Amino acid sequence: MNKQGSLTVVGTGIKIAGDMTLNTQAQIKQADIVFTVVPDKVSKQWLAKLNPNTVDMTEFYGSNKSRLITYNEMANALVESVKQGNNVCAAFYGHPGVFAYASHLAIRQLKALGYRAKMQPGISAEDWLVADLGIDPGKSGCISIEATQFLFYQRTIDPYSLLVLWQIGLVGDHTLALDKTDNYQRGLKVLSNELLKYYPSDHQVIIYEAATLALFPPRIEHIALAQLPQAKLTAISTLAIPPYQEAPLDLAVLKQLGLTPEDIDNALSIDK
Amino acid sequence: MTDLLVEYVLELNSNPEALAAHEANPEQAARDFGLDEADIQLILDQDVAEIQKRCDSSPIDTKGTMIMFFKP
Ligand SMILES: C[S@@+](CC[C@H](N)C(=O)[O-])C[C@H]1O[C@@H](n2cnc3c(N)ncnc32)[C@H](O)[C@@H]1O
Numbered sequence: 001m002n003k004q005g006s007l008t009v010v011g012t013g014i015k016i017a018g019d020m021t022l023n024t025q026a027q028i029k030q031a032d033i034v035f036t037v038v039p040d041k042v043s044k045q046w047l048a049k050l051n052p053n054t055v056d057m058t059e060f061y062g063s064n065k066s067r068l069i070t071y072n073e074m075a076n077a078l079v080e081s082v083k084q085g086n087n088v089c090a091a092f093y094g095h096p097g098v099f100a101y102a103s104h105l106a107i108r109q110l111k112a113l114g115y116r117a118k119m120q121p122g123i124s125a126e127d128w129l130v131a132d133l134g135i136d137p138g139k140s141g142c143i144s145i146e147a148t149q150f151l152f153y154q155r156t157i158d159p160y161s162l163l164v165l166w167q168i169g170l171v172g173d174h175t176l177a178l179d180k181t182d183n184y185q186r187g188l189k190v191l192s193n194e195l196l197k198y199y200p201s202d203h204q205v206i207i208y209e210a211a212t213l214a215l216f217p218p219r220i221e222h223i224a225l226a227q228l229p230q231a232k233l234t235a236i237s238t239l240a241i242p243p244y245q246e247a248p249l250d251l252a253v254l255k256q257l258g259l260t261p262e263d264i265d266n267a268l269s270i271d272k
Numbered sequence: 273m274t275d276l277l278v279e280y281v282l283e284l285n286s287n288p289e290a291l292a293a294h295e296a297n298p299e300q301a302a303r304d305f306g307l308d309e310a311d312i313q314l315i316l317d318q319d320v321a322e323i324q325k326r327c328d329s330s331p332i333d334t335k336g337t338m339i340m341f342f343k344p
Contacts (some may be wrong), residue, residue, distance in 0.1 A: 044328075
């Protein structure tokens with residue numbers, strides 16, 4: 001039998017208020033207590049309107065403090081509140097399970113202790129990217145990876161697919177402790193050199209920042225890859241790299257399937 | 273204390289009709305919402321920095337936005 005107390009993790013989306021599903025709003029309203037990790041006052045004001053009993057978990061961040069410690073403190077706060085018998089809602093901005101750590105950790109820990117814990121999806125920055133840039137990730141496939149992880153570990157990319165690099169404003173930082181995105185220049189230069197192994201220097205890349213306030217448009221800045229080291233980035237910048245070209249057909253595989261390139265062309269042609 | 277400018281931003285984020293009215297005539301829409309002259313001027317000037325400050329929304333601040341780290 002499940003113990004008393006539960007956790008539901010929800011996402012507030014990127015454009016606050018407008019991006020929240022009805023279910024997410026209901027979860028927030030009906031919770032005993034709401035723990036929030038949202039970046040601005042607009043979001044906080046909106047959440048407090050839905051449920052006045054909110055706790056701002058951004059208080060756990062600290063100057064020169066590793067975010068890994070902060071995330072563990074966030075997960076602990078959620079676990080402790082559930083243990084006290086509360087029906088807890090944790091509201092993270094964007095999708096609460098996309099490039100998030102504390103949310104997954106708290107759910108795992110609570111389930112292991114026999115409590116009910118679940119996540120509701122939300123609208124992530126990548127969802128807005130697809131909408132604003134008009135790029136369908138299903139068309140060519142998509143690789144979505146944190147920029148520093150791409151640099152630090154031996155990873156390869158597929159230039160025939162869309163590449164989405166997250167947290168580019170912190171690229172190359174190993175301290176996990178920066179509280180401002182003002183130290184990315186060296187990492188960005190190294191990243192650009194790595195990307196130049198896959199793409200020509202004039203390949204157009206896009207610095208993307210979804211609008212969080214409807215008052216202002218999104219940032220959609222097209223630049224040549226060679227210009228990337230000079231780009232001005234923020235904590236909400238994401239780098240989108242469209243496919244370099246169409247992938248060539250794999251003739252050996254087609255042969256095994258008894259197909260020819262013409263069969264594929266014909267199947268994809270609408271003037272039959 | 274709620275800030276009416278922040279309320280207005282919330283309204284535009286969540287109400288397509290309000291956003292359309294704002295886009296058609298920002299001054300009138302902001303005035304109809306009850307914003308004072310100073311706030312209406314901020315909107316007309318498209319004073320991004322000041323409005324972001326009022327919304328406590330700094331795009332270079334990692335607090336609350338960086339909730340992942342690089343380990344695979
Ligand atoms: C730790 S991740 C959190 C992502 C969030 N959970 C989501 O679902 O979008 C932070 C990164 O998300 C991306 N991001 C966050 N807000 C964004 C925005 N408004 N526009 C574009 N990318 C954004 C940036 O790459 C940023 O460095």
